[in-house]
Amino acid sequence: xxxxxxxxxxxxxxxxxxxxxxxxxxxxxxxxxxxxxxxxxxxxxxxxxxxxxxxxxxxxxxxxxxxxxxxxxxxxxxxxxxxxxxxxxxxxxxxxxxxxxxxxxxxxxxxxxxxxxxxxxxxxxxxxxxxxxxxxxxxxxxxxxxxxxxxxxxxxxxxxxxxxxxxxxxxxxxxxxxxxxxxxxxxxxxxxxxxxxxxxxxxxxxxxxxxxxxxxxxxxxxxxxxxxxxxxxxxxxxxxxxxxxxxxxxxxxxxxxxxxxxxxxxxxxxxxxxxxxxxxxxxxxxxxxxxxxxxxxxxxxxxxxxxxxxxxxxxxxxxxxxxxx
Amino acid sequence: xxxxxxxxxxxxxxxxxxxxxxxxxxxxxxxxxxxxxxxxxxxxxxxxxxxxxxxxxxxxxxxxxxxxxxxxxxxxxxxxxxxxxxxxxxxxxxxxxxxxxxxxxxxxxxxxxxxxxxxxxxxxxxxxxxxxxxxxxxxxxxxxxxxxxxxxxxxxxxxxxxxxxxxxxxxxxxxxxxxxxxxxxxxxxxxxxxxxxxxxxxxxxxxxxxxxxxxxxxxxxxxxxxxxxxxxxxxxxxxxxxxxxxxxxxxxxxxxxxxxxxxxxxxxxxxxxxxxxxxxxxxxxxxxxxxxxxxxxxxxxxxxxxxxxxxxxxxxxxxxxxxxx
Numbered sequence: 001x002x003x004x005x006x007x008x009x010x011x012x013x014x015x016x017x018x019x020x021x022x023x024x025x026x027x028x029x030x031x032x033x034x035x036x037x038x039x040x041x042x043x044x045x046x047x048x049x050x051x052x053x054x055x056x057x058x059x060x061x062x063x064x065x066x067x068x069x070x071x072x073x074x075x076x077x078x079x080x081x082x083x084x085x086x087x088x089x090x091x092x093x094x095x096x097x098x099x100x101x102x103x104x105x106x107x108x109x110x111x112x113x114x115x116x117x118x119x120x121x122x123x124x125x126x127x128x129x130x131x132x133x134x135x136x137x138x139x140x141x142x143x144x145x146x147x148x149x150x151x152x153x154x155x156x157x158x159x160x161x162x163x164x165x166x167x168x169x170x171x172x173x174x175x176x177x178x179x180x181x182x183x184x185x186x187x188x189x190x191x192x193x194x195x196x197x198x199x200x201x202x203x204x205x206x207x208x209x210x211x212x213x214x215x216x217x218x219x220x221x222x223x224x225x226x227x228x229x230x231x232x233x234x235x236x237x238x239x240x241x242x243x244x245x246x247x248x249x250x251x252x253x254x255x256x257x258x259x260x261x262x263x264x265x266x267x268x269x270x271x272x273x274x275x276x277x278x279x280x281x282x283x284x285x286x287x288x289x290x291x292x293x294x295x296x297x298x299x300x301x302x303x304x305x306x307x308x309x310x311x312x313x314x315x316x317x318x319x320x321x322x323x324x325x
Numbered sequence: 326x327x328x329x330x331x332x333x334x335x336x337x338x339x340x341x342x343x344x345x346x347x348x349x350x351x352x353x354x355x356x357x358x359x360x361x362x363x364x365x366x367x368x369x370x371x372x373x374x375x376x377x378x379x380x381x382x383x384x385x386x387x388x389x390x391x392x393x394x395x396x397x398x399x400x401x402x403x404x405x406x407x408x409x410x411x412x413x414x415x416x417x418x419x420x421x422x423x424x425x426x427x428x429x430x431x432x433x434x435x436x437x438x439x440x441x442x443x444x445x446x447x448x449x450x451x452x453x454x455x456x457x458x459x460x461x462x463x464x465x466x467x468x469x470x471x472x473x474x475x476x477x478x479x480x481x482x483x484x485x486x487x488x489x490x491x492x493x494x495x496x497x498x499x500x501x502x503x504x505x506x507x508x509x510x511x512x513x514x515x516x517x518x519x520x521x522x523x524x525x526x527x528x529x530x531x532x533x534x535x536x537x538x539x540x541x542x543x544x545x546x547x548x549x550x551x552x553x554x555x556x557x558x559x560x561x562x563x564x565x566x567x568x569x570x571x572x573x574x575x576x577x578x579x580x581x582x583x584x585x586x587x588x589x590x591x592x593x594x595x596x597x598x599x600x601x602x603x604x605x606x607x608x609x610x611x612x613x614x615x616x617x618x619x620x621x622x623x624x625x626x627x628x629x630x631x632x633x634x635x636x637x638x639x640x641x642x643x644x645x646x647x648x649x650x
Contacts, residue, residue, distance in 0.1 A: 027470040081429060104406060105407070105470055108400075108466050111433065112436075112459055112462035116463065134437055137440070138347075138434060138437045141433050141434040142349060142352060142434075149351065
């Protein structure tokens with residue numbers, strides 16, 4: 001078993017051991033449903049890897065790592081209400097399976113539970129962890145708000161988009177790593193560097209997600225293929241296409257996204273994909289991803305830690321970057 | 326200026342000094358709208374009074390007290406979505422003035438901000454404060470879930486109801502006092518006693534709220550009079566009435582609450598109030614309130630603190646108990 005597999009097993013075992021079976025039942029069932037559904041457990045794994053990177057005791061970061069995972073899942077439960085998303089990881093979303101009131105309140109409870117998990121570590125570590133966690137939590141909300149506003153804003157630029165995904169996705173990856181480094185009492189500049197590594201990795205990760213939405217296999221990815229196109233989401237793909245398209249393609253894309261007589265979904269998705277193909281959008285996004293990945297690796301290289309352990313993180317980063325789900 | 330007035334001014338000044346003016350604007354405007362709307366600021370005041378009671382430095386509890394107030398307001402923002410409440414403190418609710426997506430996400434941000442405020446005190450105090458705060462936050466969610474379930478549950482008893490209001494309302498009053506006591510490094514049994522004082526006070530406070538909904542003046546109270554009756558809310562008043570009513574009154578109450586042809590609101594409210602009057606429900610609720618109030622005073626009396634300072638808390642409790650809004 002590799003170190004990464006060992007950490008993944010520890011995280012999965014910890015999550016399995018949490019019953020989330022409080023009362024009222026209707027409040028906790030959606031929490032257990034959400035938390036026991038699987039998922040990549042990316043954020044807790046990053047927390048453990050960062051703690052290990054700086055020679056810390058990874059047992060002390062297990063619960064704070066779980067806190068980040070519960071928080072992340074809470075944001076998904078609330079986002080799915082706002083996005084009216086029917087599926088998540090191939091299963092019905094909480095708001096769809098129950099209703100939006102339950103999804104609001106079970107989500108709120110998950111947020112509070114997340115904070116409670118951050119407290120299950122050495123007392124001296126708690127204030128630092130909570131500073132990082134609370135800042136990231138606020139930024140994730142800001143990112144989600146930007147994402148919602150983009151739906152009706154016709155002036156969104158690629159720069160706006162990158163700022164949004166930094167807040168909505170990357171900061172929580174950065175925070176996970178930072179928490180791991182704090183638990184290991186890493187030096188200040190290393191805490192900063194590993195956070196920056198997480199930000200760059202998070203950007204690459206989100207661009208991969210945007211790509212998978214259009215080019216991924218639905219069975220692997222667990223979401224409806226082309227869902228972002230159907231939902232008129234402004235993604236890196238669309239914004240890049242709008243940026244480089246000639247007038248005819250630009251007009252057609254705008255028309256496809258603004259049509260008042262909604263075009264049949266499948267037809268719309270394939271029309272948009274045809275333009276993406278013509279403009280070689282897939283290759284452009286892959287190049288941007290590669291840039292972020294290389295940036296992440298540069299931050300990692302500057303960290304004062306053993307080369308072996310840096311390799312663990314680098315190989316995990318590369319896995320994220322080549323994943324198909 | 327009395328001590329209570331002085332503390333109230335400190336709390337109001339602190340809240341006024343918080344601009345809540347981050348970006349995106351649409352996320353923060355509802356937060357500023359909610360937080361600058363006024364309100365009794367009951368919970369932070371209790372935190373300051375408890376800290377002062379045990380000879381603590383009240384400056385150290387100001388931000389944690391603000392945290393509780395922000396958390397409390399967050400729960401109102403989310404509850405108003407679930408309850409479809411149009412008015413709060415005489416003004417449009419956030420979900421009504423903006424929309425429910427904004428109310429969900431601004432609420433989530435308030436929750437994260439609340440946690441951030443708890444961190445603005447002596448580092449050594451943070452873990453203890455957060456234990457109390459997170460436990461209360463979870464219980465408040467449980468109470469709100471019970472409250473929602475009661476809407477469609479025809480078997481709710483008075484005991485269920487009292488359990489619900491303990492979670493939904495009383496625990497946060499208890500937690501506010503407990504946080505004040507922790508900041509003052511009070512003895513363990515005194516921390517417990519002041520929490521119990523808060524629970525009993527919270528029960529009396531909620532019964533007063535139930536009464537004011539039916540018998541309060543709308544201009545003073547800031548909510549639609551009889552709103553609980555119109556919304557088919559199961560309150561202490563209704564459940565007590567159902568418990569002691571003869572068959573004819575019981576049937577009529579049940580009919581009023583279950584009618585499929587919704588009876589005109591004003592007519593329904595006055596029909597229910599007529600039954601309450603006949604059964605002397607107002608007097609019964611007042612007697613129950615008095616019991617809780619006396620219980621609270623007994624907890625307070627057992628605390629090891631100066632009689633003068635106990636008197637400050639007792640007089641504030643008595644104000645809550647006789648308030649008209």
